[in-house]
Every structure is written in structure tokens, then in C-alpha cells.
Amino acid sequence: MDKTIHAPAVAVSQIPDGATLMIGGFGGAGAPIELIHALIDHGAKDLTVINNNAGNGHVGLAALIEQKQVRKLICSFPRSADPVVFTEAYQAGEIELELVPQGTLAERIRAGGAGVPAFYTPTAYGTKLAEGKPQEEFEGRMYIRERWLKADFALIKGELGDPHGNLTYRMASRNFNPLMAMAATTTFAQVSRVVPLGGIDPEHVVTPGIFVSNVIEVADPAQEEELNRAKVVYP
Amino acid sequence: MDKTIHAPAVAVSQIPDGATLMIGGFGGAGAPIELIHALIDHGAKDLTVINNNAGNGHVGLAALIEQKQVRKLICSFPRSADPVVFTEAYQAGEIELELVPQGTLAERIRAGGAGVPAFYTPTAYGTKLAEGKPQEEFEGRMYIRERWLKADFALIKGELGDPHGNLTYRMASRNFNPLMAMAATTTFAQVSRVVPLGGIDPEHVVTPGIFVSNVIEVADPAQEEELNRAKVVYP
Amino acid sequence: MTDITDIKLSNAQIAWRAAQDIEDGAYVNLGIGFPELVARFQPEDRQAIFHSENGVLDFGPAPPEGEENWDCINAGKKAITIKPGTSFFHQADSFAMVRGGHLDLAILGAYEVAQSGDLANWSTGRGGVPAVGGAMDLVQSAKRVAVLTDHVTRKGQPKLVAECALPLTGVRCVTRLYTSLATVDIVGGHFVLREKIPTISLENLQLVTGAPLHTDGPVVDLICPEALA
Amino acid sequence: MTDITDIKLSNAQIAWRAAQDIEDGAYVNLGIGFPELVARFQPEDRQAIFHSENGVLDFGPAPPEGEENWDCINAGKKAITIKPGTSFFHQADSFAMVRGGHLDLAILGAYEVAQSGDLANWSTGRGGVPAVGGAMDLVQSAKRVAVLTDHVTRKGQPKLVAECALPLTGVRCVTRLYTSLATVDIVGGHFVLREKIPTISLENLQLVTGAPLHTDGPVVDLICPEALA
Numbered sequence: 053m054d055k056t057i058h059a060p061a062v063a064v065s066q067i068p069d070g071a072t073l074m075i076g077g078f079g080g081a082g083a084p085i086e087l088i089h090a091l092i093d094h095g096a097k098d099l100t101v102i103n104n105n106a107g108n109g110h111v112g113l114a115a116l117i118e119q120k121q122v123r124k125l126i127c128s129f130p131r132s133a134d135p136v137v138f139t140e141a142y143q144a145g146e147i148e149l150e151l152v153p154q155g156t157l158a159e160r161i162r163a164g165g166a167g168v169p170a171f172y173t174p175t176a177y178g179t180k181l182a183e184g185k186p187q188e189e190f191e192g193r194m195y196i197r198e199r200w201l202k203a204d205f206a207l208i209k210g211e212l213g214d215p216h217g218n219l220t221y222r223m224a225s226r227n228f229n230p231l232m233a234m235a236a237t238t239t240f241a242q243v244s245r246v247v248p249l250g251g252i253d254p255e256h257v258v259t260p261g262i263f264v265s266n267v268i269e270v271a272d273p274a275q276e277e278e279l280n281r282a283k284v285v286y287p
Numbered sequence: 288m289d290k291t292i293h294a295p296a297v298a299v300s301q302i303p304d305g306a307t308l309m310i311g312g313f314g315g316a317g318a319p320i321e322l323i324h325a326l327i328d329h330g331a332k333d334l335t336v337i338n339n340n341a342g343n344g345h346v347g348l349a350a351l352i353e354q355k356q357v358r359k360l361i362c363s364f365p366r367s368a369d370p371v372v373f374t375e376a377y378q379a380g381e382i383e384l385e386l387v388p389q390g391t392l393a394e395r396i397r398a399g400g401a402g403v404p405a406f407y408t409p410t411a412y413g414t415k416l417a418e419g420k421p422q423e424e425f426e427g428r429m430y431i432r433e434r435w436l437k438a439d440f441a442l443i444k445g446e447l448g449d450p451h452g453n454l455t456y457r458m459a460s461r462n463f464n465p466l467m468a469m470a471a472t473t474t475f476a477q478v479s480r481v482v483p484l485g486g487i488d489p490e491h492v493v494t495p496g497i498f499v500s501n502v503i504e505v506a507d508p509a510q511e512e513e514l515n516r517a518k519v520v521y522p
Numbered sequence: 523m524t525d526i527t528d529i530k531l532s533n534a535q536i537a538w539r540a541a542q543d544i545e546d547g548a549y550v551n552l553g554i555g556f557p558e559l560v561a562r563f564q565p566e567d568r569q570a571i572f573h574s575e576n577g578v579l580d581f582g583p584a585p586p587e588g589e590e591n592w593d594c595i596n597a598g599k600k601a602i603t604i605k606p607g608t609s610f611f612h613q614a615d616s617f618a619m620v621r622g623g624h625l626d627l628a629i630l631g632a633y634e635v636a637q638s639g640d641l642a643n644w645s646t647g648r649g650g651v652p653a654v655g656g657a658m659d660l661v662q663s664a665k666r667v668a669v670l671t672d673h674v675t676r677k678g679q680p681k682l683v684a685e686c687a688l689p690l691t692g693v694r695c696v697t698r699l700y701t702s703l704a705t706v707d708i709v710g711g712h713f714v715l716r717e718k719i720p721t722i723s724l725e726n727l728q729l730v731t732g733a734p735l736h737t738d739g740p741v742v743d744l745i746c747p748e749a750l751a
Numbered sequence: 752m753t754d755i756t757d758i759k760l761s762n763a764q765i766a767w768r769a770a771q772d773i774e775d776g777a778y779v780n781l782g783i784g785f786p787e788l789v790a791r792f793q794p795e796d797r798q799a800i801f802h803s804e805n806g807v808l809d810f811g812p813a814p815p816e817g818e819e820n821w822d823c824i825n826a827g828k829k830a831i832t833i834k835p836g837t838s839f840f841h842q843a844d845s846f847a848m849v850r851g852g853h854l855d856l857a858i859l860g861a862y863e864v865a866q867s868g869d870l871a872n873w874s875t876g877r878g879g880v881p882a883v884g885g886a887m888d889l890v891q892s893a894k895r896v897a898v899l900t901d902h903v904t905r906k907g908q909p910k911l912v913a914e915c916a917l918p919l920t921g922v923r924c925v926t927r928l929y930t931s932l933a934t935v936d937i938v939g940g941h942f943v944l945r946e947k948i949p950t951i952s953l954e955n956l957q958l959v960t961g962a963p964l965h966t967d968g969p970v971v972d973l974i975c976p977e978a979l980a
């Protein structure tokens with residue numbers, strides 16, 4: 053079994069129009085820029101994208117939105133230092149937004165990966181974001197019911213990956229990546245380095261290979277923050 | 288902040304009669320034998336214990352049951368190579384048993400730690416273990432609703448621990464330990480070695496210290512399997 | 523009823539037959555006991571990744587006696603080893619793999635399997651201490667659930683039945699049975715016979731089966747290595 | 752209405768005051784922006800552990816400009832550093848810490864706080880792009896939820912109100928307010944005044960507060976370091 057493939061393009065070419073996509077990262081940390089840019093080159097449209105944010109500047113997720121490939125965004129915080137791309141698309145009514153509190157977003161994704169179709173949370177009880185959701189009291193406190201989130205594909209970014217898909221992450225770039233790997237039918241992981249099987253200590257594996265479909269080595273991956281400081285526009 | 292304390296006895300002396308206790312381990316792997324034996328010495332009674340199993344031989348959890356300190360056991364698999372202690376207590380009606388499928392037990396404990404009072408699972412749907420539980424259809428499949436599990440205390444076993452309570456685990460002894468650390472009001476972790484702050488790589492921490500109340504160094508901890516092969520009886 | 527004790531397959535042969543269906547790259551959980559035998563017969567040109575629900579993926583064989591590390595065990599609490607590719611994780615992640623549908627196959631034993639796919643394998647319904655472990659999680663959520671079993675009980679009663687009499691482990695969950703006489707799929711609430719050992723007639727096989735055996739194509743001869751008999 | 756612009760505390764002074772209440776060993780989440788100031792004033796004899804909801808616990812200060820590692824950031828997407836004791840974890844674990852009640856304290860900003868403890872801090876209710884982040888999780892589940900805020904809006908309207916007019920972030924969640932004029936607890940659906948700056952009278956403070964200020968003991972003079980003014 054060898055899950056490595058050689059280029060981001062080979063992975064994302066499997067993504068059809070209309071697909072639901074989870075894209076890892078919190079802001080730029082852990083954002084799989086090369087996979088996203090390959091997806092822009094590939095051109096799949098009418099996508100539903102699940103990400104914590106809505107992109108920054110004109111690279112990565114912001115560029116995907118700028119290319120009008122995203123029909124709907126599910127996220128918690130669609131603001132950034134340079135949010136012009138999403139803001140304009142949203143205000144022009146070109147993109148649908150489902151706003152989800154960050155912890156609820158994380159838990160819904162985990163639930164999707166863990167086979168839990170619904171769960172109760174105190175978060176957002178009594179607020180606009182709870183409207184229309186079932187609510188119930190447990191042990192004297194009110195909770196709302198939230199549903200799992202799943203996706204057809206996840207695009208994630210790891211640090212090390214082995215041929216079975218075992219992954220580690222670099223520092224705070226872990227964020228949503230391990231959860232999204234669990235919740236998608238097909239998970240593509242770009243990693244800074246592919247190591248031989250056994251190259252990751254069994255106790256240090258963060259995402260076991262069972263959650264990963266393919267591993268793509270992208271040495272020296274781009275960082276969104278640095279691209280934006282250099283005012284890069286993709287494509 | 289220094290969460291280390293010097294002896295298991297100091298930790299478990301805080302446990303009152305009637306407490307609900309999570310005890311880590313799957314069989315003997317990850318079972319905090321020294322903490323359990325200190326609890327036997329301490330003598331707290333009328334305990335509700337949550338563990339995957341029901342003890343083996345006459346040490347650890349089996350010994351705690353043999354000393355008649357356990358009123359109720361919540362577990363998934365109360366059989367073992369030498370289950371005589373639990374079996375006799377159960378058949379004599381001296382101990383109450385709540386049987387929970389293993390994955391549901393794990394998820395209920397995680398839910399307790401994660402602030403999720405209830406969730407839906409397909410596990411046990413249509414079986415005796417689903418009786419009396421709410422059931423509901425999601426996307427064409429039937430699920431039952433399960434409730435969180437919490438405890439007053441967790442007794443767990445780690446490999447390395449630092450003064451802030453950050454923990455690692457040895458191989459498959461991880462099992463329920465990180466989950467129970469999350470789900471108890473007070474968590475006591477015995478570890479094979481206390482290392483200075485910074486002695487665990489930030490990316491290799493499995494249980495962040497926020498979930499741990501105290502760390503107790505027990506070098507060369509006893510393994511239930513080896514005690515039983517040597518036919519040890521505690522106390 | 524036919525005496526089948528002389529012609530039936532051995533457990534090793536049943537396990538061998540099950541192993542032939544495991545695809546390259548499949549993620550597989552083997553139940554404690556009899557199903558664990560399947561790993562021994564994994565075809566060399568196909569690599570399966572075995573999951574143990576206590577929190578290990580892709581583990582190695584048992585260590586030599588005396589070299590056990592009791593922190594490195596499988597769900598049967600037997601000592602295992604690590605190998606390149608092994609990973610450890612906690613119970614909630616382990617059962618996220620199960621419940622989330624990430625396992626391609628779970629192979630378990632059975633007391634009874636109904637034609638609906640209902641499985642009874644955790645409780646004989648009599649006294650004693652009940653114990654369930656991870657079986658209810660596995661059968662409800664693995665993509666395919668296969669059962670290894672003698673075709674009949676020790677008393678000669680069918681284990682493939684119209685409806686389970688014993689407490690259920692899961693409903694409509696079994697997809698394929700490997701028995702000591704046959705390979706049977708469950709399709710649309712029916713037993714569908716795929717293979718049978720050549721030494722039993724279809725009529726006699728039906729006599730030891732508690733519900734109708736359907737066919738929807740040729741019934742293949744079930745031939746297993748004699749060396750495993 | 753009284754002109755309070757000359758007498759009110761600076762943001763640094765408000766943050767300093769909040770820091771004095773953080774107990775040794777407390778696990779604390781500081782909201783993005785103004786609340787982040789609190790970390791600067793942590794008393795040296797008391798150690799707080801700061802949580803950042805993007806998946807970091809116990810992190811160090813910002814690195815020097817040019818030495819940022821953009822994989823090592825906080826919830827405000829600013830570069831931070833590791834230090835002995837730091838740990839990284841994924842979002843579900845991070846919010847398990849929040850939702851599971853493991854944080855002793857969350858400190859946030861506010862548009863409005865009602866006497867019930869209701870908080871509005873995520874949406875001005877006008878157009879623009881709505882964004883919530885982790886605020887709704889934090890306010891609903893941290894053991895104590897403190898708010899840092901000017902006592903009044905830029906237009907001089909009370910931010911401590913009888914009922915919030917803006918969309919809520921959480922209901923009955925705020926336990927204490929540190930304002931530019933006072934320290935106020937929320938007890939049983941009432942604002943209870945604990946401290947006020949000596950240069951404002953109780954009557955004038957009430958005039959710039961949108962609901963009754965109760966007292967249930969002495970009102971202490973709120974004195975902050977002049978150097979922070």
C-alpha cells in the first residue's frame with residue numbers, strides 16, 4: 053500500500069463541480085495553499101467549502117472565492133486582515149454563508165468523522181444562531197442540538213506523512229486538519245516531507261492513516277501570511 | 288504552579304465514600320495499579336467505578352471489588368482470564384452492573400469531558416442495551432441517544448508527566464486514560480517519570496495539563512498482567 | 523439430519539476462506555478468538571491493515587513468550603508488537619474509526635445470524651455475567667460485517683436462522699457468512715448461497731440451515747487447503 | 752449626563768484591574784484585541800495559563816518582528832512563541848476544554864451587557880459580514896466570564912443595560928465587568944457595584960448605567976496605576 057502521489061494536480065483533479073470540501077487551516081496556519089491553488093487550476097465550480105475563515109488577500113481560499121468557484125461557505129469567522137474578496141462576493145450575493153460558532157464547527161466536523169449524527173451543545177443557546185434548532189434541558193441547563201458535518205473531500209496540510217497516510221502537524225497548524233481528515237470521504241494531505249513507513253513514532257502519529265486517502269509531498273510549502281505580505285495574487 | 292505530589296496516598300485520601308470514579312486502563316494496560324492500591328489502603332467505600340473491565344485476579348480493580356469498596360460498576364466487558372472476584376460479587380448481588388458498549392462508553396466519557404450532555408449513536412440500536420433510550424432517524428438510519436458520563440475523580444496512568452500536568456502515554460496503555468482525564472472534576476495521574484517543564488515536546492503532549500489536577504511519580508509501576516502471573520493478592 | 527462432522531471445514535479453513543476476500547489496503551477488525559486466525563492467511567500480495575479497538579492500528583505479530591510488553595496489547599489482551607506504520611490512539615478516536623464507517627470490514631463470531639442480517643453473538647441469554655465489549659459498535663458501523671461460524675451448533679441446531687432467538691448484537695448488519703459448509707451472503711433479507719463444500723448436497727445443506735437458502739447465480743465449489751483440515 | 756472622558760480609566764488600567772483578579776494556576780482565555788492586554792499585567796507571584804482557542808495552551812510572548820513562525824499563532828492570528836509547558840492540540844480538543852468547563856476564566860469585550868448577564872459582542876445588527884469565532888463557545892462555558900469595556904459607548908450611551916438590544920452572544924453568562932469607571936458583578940439578575948473610581952459619585956455613575964446599580968456591601972475605591980493612564 054502506497055498512498056503517496058506526486059502532484060497536487062493529480063489529487064484535486066478528482067474533485068467534481070458541486071462537491072463539498074473541507075479545507076484545513078485556521079487563518080493561514082495549516083492552510084494547504086498548494087492544494088487550493090491546484091484546485092483553482094483544475095477549475096471545479098459550485099463548491100461548498102467548510103473552513104474556519106473566508107480567506108485573506110488574494111491567495112488560497114480567498115483566490116478560490118475570487119475565481120467564483122465557491123457557491124457556499126460554512127465558517128465561523130469570515131473576517132481577516134484583507135477580507136475584500138469574500139466581503140465583495142458576499143455583499144454581491146454571489147456566495148452563501150452559513151455562520152457556525154468555532155467550537156460547534158469543530159465538534160460538528162468531529163461528529164461527522166466519528167459517526168455521531170447529532171449532539172447537544174450549550175453554545176449559541178438563546179442567540180440568533182440557535183434559531184430553528186431543537187433545544188432541550190439537561191440537568192437544569194439548556195442546550196441546542198447540532199448536526200454532523202461531512203464532506204466529499206478534505207484538503208489538509210501536515211508536516212510529516214508516511215506511505216500509509218500517518219500524519220503529524222507543525223505546531224498550531226494542527227487546528228482543523230485532523231478533524232477534517234476524519235470527516236471526508238476522500239482526504240488529500242499535503243505534507244512538507246514524506247518519510248518511509250516507520251519514520252513517525254507510533255506514539256507521535258496525530259492522524260492515523262485510516263483517515264487519509266493520499267499524501268502529496270510539497271516541500272517548503274507557501275504560508276498564506278507570507279504570500280499576503282508579498283502581495284501575491286493567484287493565479 | 289507545581290501539580291506534582293509525592294505519594295499515591297496523598298492523592299487518594301481526598302476521595303470520600305460514595306464518590307464516582309473513573310479508572311483508566313484496558314485490562315491491565317494503562318491501569319494505575321498503585322493509585323488503586325492506595326485507594327484500597329485509604330478505604331473509601333460505596334464507590335461507583337467506571338472502567339472498561341471488572342478487574343482480573345486479586346490486584347488492582349479486582350482487589351478494590353474484593354474489599355467491597357465498589358457499589359456499582361459501569362463497564363463494557365466484565366470478563367477476564369480470572370474474573371472470579373467480580374463474578375462472585377455480581378452473582379451474590381453485592382455489586383450493581385451497568386453494561387455499556389465499549390465505543391459508547393468511550394464516547395460518553397469524552398462527551399462528559401467535552402461538555403456534550405447527549406449524542407446519538409447507531410451502536411446498540413435494536414438491542415437490549417438500547418431499551419428505554421430515545422431513538423431517532425437521521426438520514427434514513429436509526430440511532431439511539433446516549434448521555435455523557437462524568438466523575439468526581441479520575442485515576443489514570445501516564446508515562447511522562449510535567450509539573451503542569453502535561454502527559455504522554457506508553458503505547459496501547461493510552462486507551463481510556465486521556466478521556467477520563469477530561470471527564471473528572473479531579474484527575475490524579477500516576478506517571479513513570481516526572482520531567483521538568485519543557486521535557487515533553489509541545490507536539491507530543493497527549494493530555495494537556497488543563498485536564499490534570501495532580502501528577503504522582505511511580506517509577507517502575509506494577510503491571511496487572513505480571514502481578515497476576517505471580518499470583519499476587521492485594522492487600 | 524445429515525451428519526456433517528466428517529465433512530465440515532476446520533476453523534483454519536474457514537479463516538483461510540475469509541482471508542481470500544480481504545482486499546489490498548483494506549482496514550479490518552478481527553474479533554477476539556476464532557476471527558483472529560484470519561490474519562494468518564492473509565494473501566502475501568495483498569496488504570490488510572488491522573485495527574484493534576483498544577487503540578492500535580497496523581500492529582505486528584505476537585512477540586516470543588517472555589518478551590511481552592503488557593502496554594502493547596490487542597483487544598483480546600494478548601501481547602502484540604509494533605511495526606513500521608503502527609499508530610496508537612485513545613478509545614474515542616479508536617471508536618470514531620469504527621462508528622464513523624472507516625473500517626472496510628469487521629469479522630466476528632456468532633451464536634446466531636438471521637436471514638435479515640441480524641446478529642446474536644454477545645449473550646446466550648442465560649445467567650452469568652453479561653459482557654459486550656466493542657462488538658455492538660463494530661457490527662453496526664463497519665462497511666462490511668462478516669461472520670465466521672460453524673454452520674450448526676454443537677447440538678446440530680442451525681446457526682443460520684429465520685429470526686434470532688438470542689439477544690441481538692446488531693440489526694441487519696451481517697453482509698457475509700463463512701461457515702464450516704458454505705459461503706452465504708445476506709441480500710435483501712435473504713440468505714443467498716454463493717459457495718458450498720462439494721461433499722454436501724444443496725438439499726442437505728438446506729436441512730441444516732434454519733431459513734431458505736436462495737441462489738441468484740451459480741453455486742461455486744468451496745475448496746480450501748487440505749493442509750488446514 | 753456627566754462628562755466622564757477626563758476621569759475614566761485607560762484600557763491599560765482596565766486590563767490591569769482585571770489581571771489582579773486572576774488566581775495562581777488559573778486557566779484563562781483572553782479575547783482578541785483589548786482583552787489580550789490583560790496578559791501584560793499578570794502579577795508576578797501568580798501564574799496564569801493562557802489558552803488560545805486555535806489549539807495552544809501555555810504559550811509565550813510574540814517573537815521579535817521578522818522572526819515569526821506563522822504555524823505558531825494565537826486566535827488573533829498573531830505570531831506567538833512556545834515556552835516550557837506549551838502544548839498543541841486540534842480544534843475539537845481545544846473546544847472540549849472550553850465547552851467542558853475546564854477554563855477558569857474567559858475575558859472578552861462587549862457591545863452591551865445586560866443586568867441578567869446577557870452579552871452582546873459579536874454583531875452590531877447592521878449589515879456587513881457577520882463573524883462569531885469562538886466567542887459563543889467561550890461565554891457559555893467558561894467558569895467565569897469577565898467583560899472589559901468602556902462604561903459607555905463613544906456616543907455616551909450606557910453599555911451596561913437593562914436588556915440587550917443587539918444580537919446576543921450568550922445568555923446569563925457574564926459574571927463580572929471591568930469598566931472604565933467601575934467593577935460590577937452580576938448577581939441574581941442585578942448589577943452589583945463592587946468598586947468605582949473615586950472621582951465619580953454613585954449618582955453620576957448611575958446616570959451613565961442603563962440599569963440599577965445595587966450594592967450589597969461597601970463600594971471600594973477603584974485605584975489603578977497612574978503610569979497606565
